[in-house]
Amino acid sequence: xxxxxxxxxxxxxxxxxxxxxxxxxxxxxxxxxxxxxxxxxxxxxxxxxxxxxxxxxxxxxxxxxxxxxxxxxxxxxxxxxxxxxxxxxxxxxxxxxxxxxxxxxxxxxxxxxxxxxxxxxxxxxxxxxxx
Numbered sequence: 001x002x003x004x005x006x007x008x009x010x011x012x013x014x015x016x017x018x019x020x021x022x023x024x025x026x027x028x029x030x031x032x033x034x035x036x037x038x039x040x041x042x043x044x045x046x047x048x049x050x051x052x053x054x055x056x057x058x059x060x061x062x063x064x065x066x067x068x069x070x071x072x073x074x075x076x077x078x079x080x081x082x083x084x085x086x087x088x089x090x091x092x093x094x095x096x097x098x099x100x101x102x103x104x105x106x107x108x109x110x111x112x113x114x115x116x117x118x119x120x121x122x123x124x125x126x127x128x129x130x131x
Contacts, residue, residue, distance in 0.1 A: 023066060030065050039063050
């Protein structure tokens with residue numbers, strides 16, 4: 001049985017579609033205004049191999065106006081309000097911000113399973129005592 005669409009559902013649907021369609025349309029308009037080649041069309045210019053698609057995705061991310069302009073502001077806002085450091089950050093004492101892969105290497109943790117790894121210096125010291 002069909003029921004009439006409520007105004008709130010319609011507004012939500014329109015907002016969702018505007019966000020989904022707005023990013024590529026805005027990016028295309030920006031590229032055309034700058035007299036640049038439209039990056040989204042590159043997916044049709046080259047054979048769709050794994051390497052070409054990875055390169056296409058990397059180029060889209062690199063040239064994205066939203067990535068360059070809005071992402072840093074959103075990250076700053078999320079950090080200031082929710083103390084969200086992002087996927088690669090760790091918040092330390094006194095609000096110091098650390099890069100997670102670098103921190104894991106300095107502490108001596110394996111990134112794949114967060115298990116402690118043996119440090120080369122500790123192996124050397126134990127080896128030198130046996131000789």
